[in-house]
Amino acid sequence: MASRIDSMSPEACRAYYAKIRSRSEARSAAIFNTAVAKALDPITAERDATPQEWVKAARAVRFPCGRCAGTGRFITGSLNGQPTGPGGDCFRCNGTGAQDDHDVRRNEEHDKHYIARHAFA
Numbered sequence: 476m477a478s479r480i481d482s483m484s485p486e487a488c489r490a491y492y493a494k495i496r497s498r499s500e501a502r503s504a505a506i507f508n509t510a511v512a513k514a515l516d517p518i519t520a521e522r523d524a525t526p527q528e529w530v531k532a533a534r535a536v537r538f539p540c541g542r543c544a545g546t547g548r549f550i551t552g553s554l555n556g557q558p559t560g561p562g563g564d565c566f567r568c569n570g571t572g573a574q575d576d577h578d579v580r581r582n583e584e585h586d587k588h589y590i591a592r593h594a595f596a
């Protein structure tokens with residue numbers, strides 16, 4: 476199945492990879508790289524992964540959601556270090572407790588519109 480990524484140059488792949496990494500929920504670049512490399516294990520056991528494969532893995536890898544601390548539940552406060560609240564689904568990760576690049580981009584869009592709406596109200 477061909478995708479937009481398959482037609483990207485290695486240079487474009489590197490730039491896109493860096494962008495995905497910088498906006499991800501991973502706590503550091505090293506943690507991000509390690510998780511992507513692990514996702515590529517089935518490929519790299521046989522051969523080097525292509526830049527396109529690195530980008531695809533980078534988009535799919537998931538990290539614990541910073542908003543709900545990986546619980547998937549909406550948190551309204553904390554008591555003795557434990558999250559408390561009515562506990563609906565966390566809207567940042569859709570209740571999964573982890574975010575991939577698709578979730579991160581959806582949240583960025585939400586934040587942009589939210590800020591635009593409230594900054595000039």
Ligand SMILES: [Zn+2]
Nearest residue numbers: 540543565568
């Ligand atoms: Zn969450």
